[in-house]
Amino acid sequence: MSDHINRVVIVGGGTAGWLSAGIIAAEHCIGSDNSSSGNRFQLTLVESPDIATIGVGEGTWPSMRSTLQKMGISETDFFRECSASFKQGTLFNGWRTGADDIYTHPFTAPQSYTEVNLAPHWQTAREQINFAQAVSPQSALFAGKLAPKQISTPEYAFNVNYGYHLDAAKFAEFLRKHCVDKLGVTHIKANVTAINSAENGDIASIATDSQGNIEGDLFIDCSGSRALLLGDHFGIPVSSKSDVLFNNTALAAQIPYSDENDPIESCTLSTAQSAGWIWEIGLPTRRGIGHVYSSDHNTEERASEELLSYIASTVSQQAAAAATLRKVQFSPGHRAKFWHKNCVAIGMSAGFIEPLEASALVLVELSAAMIAEQLPANREVMDLVAKRFNDKFLYRWDRIIEFLKLHYVLSQRRDTEYWRDNCEASSIPEPLQDLLKLWRHQSPWHRDTNNADEMFPSASFQYVLYGMDFETLTSQTQRRSEQAERLRAGSLFQENAQRTRQLQSSLPTNRDLINKIHTFGFQKI
Amino acid sequence: MSNYQILSKEAHKDLRVSTMRSAEYGDNIMYTMTFPMEFRDIQSCYPIFFCKDPESGQLYPAALMGFEQEQNLFLSDSGWDASYIPMMVRRHPFLIGFQADPDGPEGATKPVVSIDSDSPRLIDSAGQGTDEGEALFNQDGSPSDFLQTSIGALESIHRGLEHNKGFIAALLEHELLESFTLKITLNDGSNNELMGFYTIAEQKLQALDGDTLAKFNAQGYLQSIYMAIASFARLRPMIDKKNAQLG
Numbered sequence: 025m026s027d028h029i030n031r032v033v034i035v036g037g038g039t040a041g042w043l044s045a046g047i048i049a050a051e052h053c054i055g056s057d058n059s060s061s062g063n064r065f066q067l068t069l070v071e072s073p074d075i076a077t078i079g080v081g082e083g084t085w086p087s088m089r090s091t092l093q094k095m096g097i098s099e100t101d102f103f104r105e106c107s108a109s110f111k112q113g114t115l116f117n118g119w120r121t122g123a124d125d126i127y128t129h130p131f132t133a134p135q136s137y138t139e140v141n142l143a144p145h146w147q148t149a150r151e152q153i154n155f156a157q158a159v160s161p162q163s164a165l166f167a168g169k170l171a172p173k174q175i176s177t178p179e180y181a182f183n184v185n186y187g188y189h190l191d192a193a194k195f196a197e198f199l200r201k202h203c204v205d206k207l208g209v210t211h212i213k214a215n216v217t218a219i220n221s222a223e224n225g226d227i228a229s230i231a232t233d234s235q236g237n238i239e240g241d242l243f244i245d246c247s248g249s250r251a252l253l254l255g256d257h258f259g260i261p262v263s264s265k266s267d268v269l270f271n272n273t274a275l276a277a278q279i280p281y282s283d284e285n286d287p288i289e290s291c292t293l294s295t296a297q298s299a300g301w302i303w304e305i306g307l308p309t310r311r312g313i314g315h316v317y318s319s320d321h322n323t324e325e326r327a328s329e330e331l332l333s334y335i336a337s338t339v340s341q342q343a344a345a346a347a348t349l350r351k352v353q354f355s356p357g358h359r360a361k362f363w364h365k366n367c368v369a370i371g372m373s374a375g376f377i378e379p380l381e382a383s384a385l386v387l388v389e390l391s392a393a394m395i396a397e398q399l400p401a402n403r404e405v406m407d408l409v410a411k412r413f414n415d416k417f418l419y420r421w422d423r424i425i426e427f428l429k430l431h432y433v434l435s436q437r438r439d440t441e442y443w444r445d446n447c448e449a450s451s452i453p454e455p456l457q458d459l460l461k462l463w464r465h466q467s468p469w470h471r472d473t474n475n476a477d478e479m480f481p482s483a484s485f486q487y488v489l490y491g492m493d494f495e496t497l498t499s500q501t502q503r504r505s506e507q508a509e510r511l512r513a514g515s516l517f518q519e520n521a522q523r524t525r526q527l528q529s530s531l532p533t534n535r536d537l538i539n540k541i542h543t544f545g546f547q548k549i
Numbered sequence: 550m551s552n553y554q555i556l557s558k559e560a561h562k563d564l565r566v567s568t569m570r571s572a573e574y575g576d577n578i579m580y581t582m583t584f585p586m587e588f589r590d591i592q593s594c595y596p597i598f599f600c601k602d603p604e605s606g607q608l609y610p611a612a613l614m615g616f617e618q619e620q621n622l623f624l625s626d627s628g629w630d631a632s633y634i635p636m637m638v639r640r641h642p643f644l645i646g647f648q649a650d651p652d653g654p655e656g657a658t659k660p661v662v663s664i665d666s667d668s669p670r671l672i673d674s675a676g677q678g679t680d681e682g683e684a685l686f687n688q689d690g691s692p693s694d695f696l697q698t699s700i701g702a703l704e705s706i707h708r709g710l711e712h713n714k715g716f717i718a719a720l721l722e723h724e725l726l727e728s729f730t731l732k733i734t735l736n737d738g739s740n741n742e743l744m745g746f747y748t749i750a751e752q753k754l755q756a757l758d759g760d761t762l763a764k765f766n767a768q769g770y771l772q773s774i775y776m777a778i779a780s781f782a783r784l785r786p787m788i789d790k791k792n793a794q795l796g
Contacts, residue, residue, distance in 0.1 A: 175606035544605040549726055
């Protein structure tokens with residue numbers, strides 16, 4: 025076994041596996057037989073021909089744009105082959121009071137965010153206009169189901185920031201083709217039968233039923249929640265987060281449009297229920313609708329009733345009657361560490377929590393990007409990189425969990441035990457309790473996050489806090505800069521209103537633009 | 550608004566077409582689509598850039614006539630002051646329409662000459678005996694020389710559209726187009742910024758390998774590319790024209 029890290033083996037071929045393969049292969053040239061170049065890097069993905077992929081994670085963050093672009097993927101091909109549509113953020117319904125109360129978390133930061141913090145200035149007008157609408161044009165675009173760009177906008181560029189909704193199964197297949205045909209990834213179809221250890225406890229190779237032993241220097245476990253390598257083999261336990269985030273079951277359905285020209289939502293819809301929430305994701309071909317709930321607070325029967333009644337009221341009675349529900353159970357949490365010896369877990373093998381802020385795919389992107397960038401040169405430094413990786417991702421998981429929890433603790437709902445339990449202090453992580461205290465007196469802003477690894481920008485906190493009616497008390501003291509800043513804020517609010525009108529009149533609908541992508545495609549320039 | 554109808558000697562026998570050039574006739578256009586086959590003539594009068602059709606995002610070559618919407622610096626009281634007028638301007642009020650082809654396979658269409666019956670260029674001479682403009686049909690119902698020339702122009706445009714597709718695809722494949730912003734400062738100190746246009750990426754062009762150059766040469770693209778680059782020189786006279794208007 026060579027001391028250099030040249031051979032990377034990915035186990036598992038779902039979205040996590042192929043996305044990781046693409047990200048790493050796009051960074052590292054894969055040596056063919058041209059030993060003259062001295063490049064001996066090899067990337068192999070072993071996929072079971074028998075295990076179907078779960079296909080979770082149908083929503084992405086805007087980060088997916090640059091991820092795809094770096095892999096050399098044409099955005100037009102991606103739209104055409106993955107049934108993709110535009111996602112500009114999330115619209116939350118019923119989270120505040122349980123009535124039809126709506127707020128949005130758009131991907132675009134407030135107007136001139138790095139320059140002025142508009143949140144305190146909005147406080148005085150909070151009765152007249154909701155926060156997101158006052159500071160960003162994007163929630164008005166959600167309402168019109170408008171696209172974030174035009175057909176003449178180059179691929180990956182935008183008028184307003186966006187990510188995607190996609191068909192996860194098609195996406196994995198699309199990435200597989202790209203990885204194998206364009207990026208030189210070796211694809212092996214076989215079932216893993218055993219794991220062979222080296223003397224130092226590392227994984228030396230994996231044994232397969234039909235392709236013999238596959239040796240490697242670094243093994244990436246993308247085998248799903250079972251975590252064949254990190255979990256089964258190394259026994260790294262899951263740290264459960266079920267005391268913070270209660271949801272552990274999902275019922276998912278795919279609902280066709282009544283008419284093929286029905287509008288496509290340009291954000292994820294999240295509607296609060298008695299003990300969970302229902303997602304709705306609009307693809308060009310169908311809507312993905314599902315209910316994620318806490319089985320400790322709700323029965324499957326009741327949860328499916330709530331889901332079907334949602335489908336009946338938002339789509340049609342017939343759609344509800346024809347719906348087939350697929351049940352997925354999960355234990356919210358993540359592995360106690362992600363990188364152990366020469367094995368690192370990415371995707372559901374690393375952890376899983378409810379998809380409230382679509383954090384699954386972005387964690388895959390970030391994990392694979394860090395491995396691609398910091399690929400250890402040899403076995404000796406691997407442990408150092410592993411420690412860095414673990415520290416970074418434990419930090420990130422904590423922040424994600426706190427951010428998701430924030431959505432619940434701000435709710436005024438007390439109608440069920442689920443909502444009451446969610447506000448129990450014992451279920452709220454301490455750092456979040458501290459932040460809530462602080463935010464009573466000062467609003468979050470980009471200056472107070474000095475960590476470059478922050479998962480959610482402070483703007484996201486603003487959108488959720490003020491969308492949920494959180495009140496930051498006005499300061500008792502006056503600052504010298506206040507007068508000038510108030511004037512500036514006033515003109516920024518006006519600019520935003522103007523820009524909103526301009527975008528509303530110039531942007532096509534989501535459906536129109538997607539049709540045009542299928543007919544004409546985006547230009548690269 | 551336009552209202553295109555298929556041209557027929559029955560319905561349109563008394564129509565005459567004014568060939569005058571003025572803003573009232575819709576000639577006050579900032580730019581118009583052009584085709585490699587007329588680049589030689591275009592580049593002697595107008596700069597050639599590339600722009601996108603807002604409906605499809607597809608790129609096409611365009612001849613520039615002004616620096617802002619509805620500004621055509623070549624238009625004056627005495628008409629269109631240039632030795633060559635682009636085909637897409639001359640085609641008015643005609644357009645190629647498509648009609649089901651009964652002789653072809655199912656779903657096949659054939660190009661037909663259409664006319665914009667709302668065009669301000671049209672003069673109905675029925676009973677008035679006017680000789681303003683050009684007649685479409687001779688007394689015996691045969692197409693006039695003017696109409697035959699117009700049909701010839703439409704046929705050229707039809708071929709030109711196909712030619713543009715291949716030309717643009719080749720430019721994009723070799724990344725030979727780049728977006729650019731043209732900043733023009735006029736004598737009165739005002740600034741005009743032209744955005745949304747594309748031009749030949751000369752550095753990429755200079756780096757092309759011999760095989761690609763030979764292929765481009767054989768396809769006629771090489772000449773078109775250099776004519777587009779040379780046409781930049783026509784910007785200066787346009788700026789002078791604009792400055793002269795400012796007085």
